[in-house]
Amino acid sequence: MSAADSPATSSGVRLRRALAMGVVLLLLALLPPLANLLGQPFLVTLFTRFLIYAIAAVSLDLIIGFGGMVSFGHAAWFGLGGYAVAIAALHAQDGTAFLGMPGTNEALVAWPLAMLVAAVVALPVGALSLRTTGIHFIMITLAFAQMIFWLFVSVKVYGGDDGLAMARRNAFPGLDLRDAATFYWLCLALLAGWTAFVRRLVGSRFGLVLQGIRQSERRMVALGYPVFRYKLAAFVIAAAGAALAGALWANSARFVSPDMMSWQKSGELMVMVILGGIGTLYGPIVGAAALLGLEHVLAQYTEHWMLFLGPLLVLVVLFARRGLWGALGGRR
Amino acid sequence: MLLLLEQLLNGLQYGVMLFLLAAGLTLIFGIMGVINLAHGSLYMIGAYAAAVVAGRTGSFALSALAALAAAALAGIVIELVVVRRLYAREHLDQVLATYGLILFLNELMVVWQGRTPLFMKAPPWLSGTVELIPGIPYPTYRLAIIVVGALVAVGLFWLIARTRLGMLIRAGATHREIVGAMGVDIRRLYTLVFGLGALLCGLAGLMAAPIFAVQVGMGEQILIATFVVVVIGGLGSVRGALAGALLVGLTDTLARAFLPSLLRSALPATIADALGAGLASVSIYLLMALVLVWRPRGLLPE
Numbered sequence A: 001m002s003a004a005d006s007p008a009t010s011s012g013v014r015l016r017r018a019l020a021m022g023v024v025l026l027l028l029a030l031l032p033p034l035a036n037l038l039g040q041p042f043l044v045t046l047f048t049r050f051l052i053y054a055i056a057a058v059s060l061d062l063i064i065g066f067g068g069m070v071s072f073g074h075a076a077w078f079g080l081g082g083y084a085v086a087i088a089a090l091h092a093q094d095g096t097a098f099l100g101m102p103g104t105n106e107a108l109v110a111w112p113l114a115m116l117v118a119a120v121v122a123l124p125v126g127a128l129s130l131r132t133t134g135i136h137f138i139m140i141t142l143a144f145a146q147m148i149f150w151l152f153v154s155v156k157v158y159g160g161d162d163g164l165a166m167a168r169r170n171a172f173p174g175l176d177l178r179d180a181a182t183f184y185w186l187c188l189a190l191l192a193g194w195t196a197f198v199r200r201l202v203g204s205r206f207g208l209v210l211q212g213i214r215q216s217e218r219r220m221v222a223l224g225y226p227v228f229r230y231k232l233a234a235f236v237i238a239a240a241g242a243a244l245a246g247a248l249w250a251n252s253a254r255f256v257s258p259d260m261m262s263w264q265k266s267g268e269l270m271v272m273v274i275l276g277g278i279g280t281l282y283g284p285i286v287g288a289a290a291l292l293g294l295e296h297v298l299a300q301y302t303e304h305w306m307l308f309l310g311p312l313l314v315l316v317v318l319f320a321r322r323g324l325w326g327a328l329g330g331r332r
Numbered sequence B: 001m002l003l004l005l006e007q008l009l010n011g012l013q014y015g016v017m018l019f020l021l022a023a024g025l026t027l028i029f030g031i032m033g034v035i036n037l038a039h040g041s042l043y044m045i046g047a048y049a050a051a052v053v054a055g056r057t058g059s060f061a062l063s064a065l066a067a068l069a070a071a072a073l074a075g076i077v078i079e080l081v082v083v084r085r086l087y088a089r090e091h092l093d094q095v096l097a098t099y100g101l102i103l104f105l106n107e108l109m110v111v112w113q114g115r116t117p118l119f120m121k122a123p124p125w126l127s128g129t130v131e132l133i134p135g136i137p138y139p140t141y142r143l144a145i146i147v148v149g150a151l152v153a154v155g156l157f158w159l160i161a162r163t164r165l166g167m168l169i170r171a172g173a174t175h176r177e178i179v180g181a182m183g184v185d186i187r188r189l190y191t192l193v194f195g196l197g198a199l200l201c202g203l204a205g206l207m208a209a210p211i212f213a214v215q216v217g218m219g220e221q222i223l224i225a226t227f228v229v230v231v232i233g234g235l236g237s238v239r240g241a242l243a244g245a246l247l248v249g250l251t252d253t254l255a256r257a258f259l260p261s262l263l264r265s266a267l268p269a270t271i272a273d274a275l276g277a278g279l280a281s282v283s284i285y286l287l288m289a290l291v292l293v294w295r296p297r298g299l300l301p302e
Helices: A011-029 A031-037 A042-066 A075-094 A107-129 A134-154 A180-203 A205-215 A217-222 A227-253 A263-276 A282-301 A306-319 A323-327 B002-032 B039-057 B060-081 B091-113 B140-162 B164-174 B176-181 B186-208 B218-233 B238-264 B269-294
Strands: B129-131 B137-139
Touching (some): A031 A042, A031 A180, A042 A263, A042 A282, A075 A227, A107 A227, A107 B269, A134 A263, A134 B091, A134 B218, A180 A282, A205 A217, A263 A323, A282 A323, B002 B186, B002 B218, B002 B238, B039 B060, B039 B091, B140 B164, B140 B186, B164 B176
Antiparallel strands (some): B129 B137
């Protein structure tokens, strides 16, 4: 059970934490005008990327940190969400149908659709993968993600290896997503909304059962809980979250490619979660910022920045298990 | 029919290479409980060492030596510096730390040799063809891979079943503390096993260098196939690794060779080609899913 939800947490601590959260949100919301003021408008794009990855990382933390399911295939859902949006846009553009359904460029249709598609695919994949645990689960989720990766590499109609470009960003009623700042704020709102949702979920009865399963699956089975269904539900919800991030990514880059679901992306998402702190929800957001920031900074000095990122990762795993969130004084 | 035989041999040859990697991976997991993502990187190191030395000296013997030595040495260093600290950790930690190693080793190869793939020629005495069955010329080099791989497999089973080291390996997998209490230096045993796994990776890398392009990323490609092998065979089981490797090698090769043309006899050509290519590239994952439904712990679990 997370400390933040325990009755022991005094209202004062809670208030302070809510205040800190509010300040961070405010600062993030003020970024676009600040970036313009500083004459660094590219920062908005960089931070948009960070917000999008953070959504995927938070959803991965739901299953790793709270469900104890170490998925090495989370990027598959990220990519699937992106492709769903890009393919829908492609069909809307040339007026053709996909399996009898028309395409769409409406964000309010395409984005939920992306989440739905990922959830529908994640259901059988999760059901099969959850027949196993531990190391098997890690390898099997990786293998399924590879399978989806290769499927998209071989589907030439949708670009295959080369990926698929989107002519323009989705249409969102009342907002002009072509404007970088507007898109940024929308991503920020979605990250805040998604994190709040996962937080509620984790604190709910469902979340408590899930955490109980992570601690001792046998105990929960003995208590009569349908353990498999709880784990599968969490797996599917996490997939939908990653798909939302993928849909946003497709809009941000106006391009999707199988790279979005490569095993390296899955690895990156796991790194964000562990770098920030497993099972903390806010930690993975910090982790996403730290990893992308680090990449950005290292890349300015050397083309071979992975030479430094790799060993750094090893050091973090070996010596800083609590993650950045723990180091910042945050608690689970 | 002739084509089928040739593709069967190709599948066998791929399976043998997968076995060399899977055997090490599964042994290391079975004994130390460590999942090592950098296993594929050791294969890459072996291939690079072979290609570079062959390019400089032209001697196959020297490049073979270099591949084996480089991979084994890299493996031992990795064990001593990083992996040793991961034995008592969760799988998640092991995955992430060895993922960091992959990033590092891949970039190291880029710094050393650049991003252009290297190519290596097979030695002259292995570069011809042999007619195993009259009318089917088959590349000698690929045949040599099958033979060497089979010999190594036999040697490995002998090592595990009949030697003192094998006894320790088997005992270490099931009764770690007792082996330690009997006065065996467990840490050295672990380093040795890891080095052995790395040596097998180096051998696979050496074999691969004249067939595939030697490039960054080759390690991960085969690593993931190796995972499929190990999952199908049953984690920790060397017999399972052998069965899984042959099954995966044959499935992948035969699916790529025959699925598109099989589908073309039933479907329009354009759809058949697209579907065939797609299905062929995911055949081993489908195989894995089937095995999982049937036997979640693999075909021959320990």
